Amino acid sequence: MNQSLPSKFALRGDLLDFAADPGWSVEPGAAVRFRPDHWLLVEDGIIRGVHASDAAFDASWTRIDHRGRLVLPGFIDTHVHAPQLDVIASFGAELLDWLNTYTFPAEQRYADAHEAQAGAERFCDALLAHGTTSAVVFPTVHKVSADALLAAAHARGMRLIAGKVLMDRNAPTALLDTVDSAEADSRELIERWHGRGRLAYAMTVRFAPTSTVAQMEMAGRLMREVPGLYMQTHVAENRAEVAWVRELFPQARSYLDVYDRHGLLGPRSVLAHGIWLDDEDRALLARTAAQIAHSPSSNLFLGSGLFAWRALEDAGARVSVATDVGGGTSLSMIRTLADAYKVQALQGVKLTAWKALYAATRGAALALALDHEIGSFEPGRMADVCVWDWARGPVGQRRLAVATGLHEKVFAWMTLADERHLVQAFVGGISRVRRDTS
Ligand code: GUN
Ligand code: ZN
Secondary structure (H helix, E strand, O other), rough: EEOOOOEEEEEEEEEEOOOOOOOOOOOOOOOEEEEEEEEEEEOOOEEEEEOOOOOOOOOOOOEEEEEEEEEEOEEEEEEEHHHHHHHOOOOOOOOOHHHHHHHHHHHHHOOOOOHHHHHHHHOOOOOHOOEEEEEEEOOOOOOHHHHHHHHHHHHOOOEEEOOOOEOOOOOOOOHHHOHHHHHHHHHHHHHOOOOOEEEEEEEEEEEEOOOHHHHHHHHHHHHHHOOOOEEEEEOOOHHHHHHHHHOOOOOOHHHHHHHHHHHOOOOEEEEEEEOOOHHHHHHHHHHHHOOEEOOHHHHOOOOOOOOOOOHHOOOEEEEEEEEOOOOOOOOOOOHHHHHHHHHHOOOOOOOOEEEEHHHHHHHHHHHHHOOOOOOOOOOOEEEEEEEEEOOHHHHHHHHHHHHOOHHHHHHHHHHHHHHHHHEEEOOEEOOOOOOOOO
C-alpha cells in the first residue's frame, strides 16, 4: 500500500525512542525517551519535532490520530536472507546440513529473473509488514537477485544495504562464481546502486568456507577502493563450521582472524552470530569497530549456541540484532527480541526492554554509521516510523492492564506482541502499510 499523505503531518501516539544507549538497567534513565500521547511532526518525509498533545501548532499540519498506540522508529534488521523465505521453518538440521539440504537448493531458483523479482518484492513487502524499514540483506550469488532486491527496496524508499553473494568454492556448481566474475558483477552493481536513493552496497562474502583467499582479497580491495561500502558475512556460528574453518585456514589464529587478514573488518562490517569467539576476537571487533548481528531465533532453531552479549559489549564491541531468516524463524524484530531475552536468560543475564529496543533501532543505526538518518525521532531523521497496538486479544490486554511501571509495560509488549500488532508503517513519511482498524 502506498497511501499518499500531505507533505506536512502530525502523528499522535505514545512515542518511544532512545537518546543514547540505555545500558542494562530497567530504570528508564535519560536515554529512554518515552513521550506518552505526543505528536510527531513530519514534513517532506523528515521528522521535524515532537509536541505535547495539548501544544498548539497550526492547522497546516494534517493530524493522524493514533492515540493509545505505541509509536517507534522503524526496526533495523541487520542480517537477513531475502531468498530464504522459501526455507524458513525447515526441520531437523544444524547449519552445514541445513545449508546443503534446504538452503543451497532453494537459492538456485534465484538465477531466474522472474523468480528473483517476485521473491524480492515479496521479501520487501514482508519486511514492511513486520515493521522493519531498514535492513542488511543477503540475496543470492546471482547478479539478477541482487539487482531485483535493490530495485524492490528502492521502489519502496527503504534503507537497504545489500550486495551479490560471493562464493567460489564448497557449494553446488550452480551457486558458484569466480573471482573475476564476482568482481565484474560487484563493480556493475556498485555502479548502479551504491549511494542511489537510500541504498548502499555490501561486499557479501557468504562465509569463509565458501570463498577462496583470492576472492576475499578481491572483496577487501574493493572495500578500500570504494568509499562507504559495507561488508556482510557470517562468523563463528556453529561448532562444526568453526572446526571446518580451522582446517581450511590453518594459518589463521581464529575464524574472525580470517576476515581480518583479508582486510574485511572495519566500521561498516556486519558479521552475523559471533557465538564461538574468544577474548582476542572480542578485542579485535572492538578495535575494528565491526559489529556482530546477534540472531537469537536462528541460534536457537539451528541449535548453534548461546550468544554472550555482555562479554562483547564489555570488550567495547558493537551488537545489533537480526532475524537471520531463514535460519531464523520470524521476520518480526519483536519476536526476535523476545528470543534474545531468553538466550540471555539461559546465561543468567537479564536483557531489558530498553537495551533490546535500543539495539533494534538507534543502536543498530549507530553501528551502521546511519544514526544521522534512521533509528530515532531526532529532528532531521527520515520519518521511518511504525505504529503498534499495545495489545491484541485478551492475554496481552490483561497483562498490560495490570502492568504498573513503564518497563513492565514495554517488556510485556516486547514479549507478547508480534507483527499482527502493526497498525501503520511509514517509510520516509510515506505510508506503506496500514491495517484496517475501522
Ligand atoms: N552461514 C553461511 N551461510 C549461511 C546462511 O545462509 N545462514 C546462516 N544462518 N548461516 C550461514
Ligand atoms: Zn545468515
